[in-house]
Amino acid sequence: MSNTKIITNNWGKIDPDKIESYIAVGGYSALKKFIRDLDAQTVLAEIKKSGLCGRGGAGFSTGDKLSLVATQGGEKYFICNLDESEPGTHKDRSIVDNNPHVLLEGIILSSLIIGAKKAFIYINGHYEKQKEILEMALEQAEKNEFLGRGIIGSCYDLEVEIFQGAGAYVCGEETALINSMEGNRGEPKLRPPYPTGSGLWGKPTCVNNAETVSNIPWIILNGADAYSKIGAPCSPGTKLYILGGSIRNPGVVEAPTGITIRELIFNFGGGLPRGKEFWFTQIGGASGHLVLESELDTPLTFSRECPVSLGSGAILVVDRSVNIYDLILSWTGFFRRESCGKCLSCREGTFRLHEIAGRLQDGEISDRDKESLKDILWTLNNTTFCPLGKFAATAMGDAILKLKILGD
């Protein structure tokens, strides 16, 4: 298996506060190559060919999304989604902590490719330190003429602004994110129109996850062919996985897509701590599926055929000593708090799920509760306005089906 590192390559080797240390390891040479030798069309074709797809969860082709905006005229925007508030997920934060300039270079390139003169970084409201790191990075990039008017002597102009969220999980959803930047409640909007057609202030807007963006410089330097050879053919490249819970070496690791869950937990994570017995693992944060021992050899990809969706890449290992009712309260409480309240099925459904979870914890669950659980989960799965409703039903549904928390 390939052990190419694209994003974490220079982690720990460079000083995140100093642009010189990124430049010293070849940083910003993709931008220079783009300005000197390439044009937007060629690079777009290259990104499409690489097969890079969105790391924010949905796995949409990044080349296609960039093209949708690039082909339109007039004012347009690029937004880097750094809202990252899925429980157990801190990969985008780690990118900023360890190498903010690779992200910034990716943002600059993405913006120039689509023809945007203005880009935004929408950062999680709790990420104060990361906001400061990025502010410093922006200042240094501007001093080095990688940003601002006439980027390294070319006729490209770009301004990058940081917009900080205010603590709402649903604002990671791109239309809610745009609403919140426009000064509205962070509720999702009806799609279509998609942001690529009518986004921020009604202008074509490309929203990409921070990890997705950080792949762009590498692809420009090393070519689409090299990239598409890494990992699973259906969604190539590497992925940042966040190992947590009952595991010897927790933290962020970079590995190819298509890797199995077992390899991640036992090879990269060093397995479970001594004396702990594996029970199940949850893939992709609180909104992710549960996976039992017998399914650990499933390769993780973004393909629709993949039985467990990769989501944010968080891998939570749960051992037999964990009180499952605590975890259920954690999931249901999270979605009850974070439901934006726009649609009835999610607003009420998440509330009722949490109530029932409380009774489960207290051992007071009734037959009526068990009956309504089925209805609530069906409703959340099938009738909500945005995917958050479905997310709220995923783990609970799996706990009933696979962990048999209600009996057989």
Added chain:
Amino acid sequence: MRSIEKVLLEFDPETRNLLPALKKISAAFGYVSEKDAKKTAEYFSIPLSKTYETASFYDLVWTKKQPSLAVQVCSGTNCAVSGSFEVIKEMENYLKIKAGDGFNSKIKLEIISCLGQCGEGPVVVVNGKIFTRVTASGVHGILEEWL
């Protein structure tokens, strides 16, 4: 202390600055009072209802005066499997209030979502100060200094 006018003047009166302005007001004065919300609405030339519509949505903007002691415990998945519910129970016993109870004007105990500090959980925030790897038996030690 800065006046509300001074805070508002830091922002161009465009709706894109509404959320950043509300966040700043909330942080500077502890919450967005009705008086300040009216001034904000005037400054941005928007209805008062619109100001509240936005302000009331976000966790980091308060529209009510906050108690002098605000304790928050993360119950995200990673914190939950490392024992945050035991910490919450111990806090409830010690502070003699229920988590999520909004009726006590002096103390608030709140269950919150992930802050991205996973791996160091359970995470507790007391009046903005972050504590990591908190255990039920460590609760007294943390809260003592604030009571």
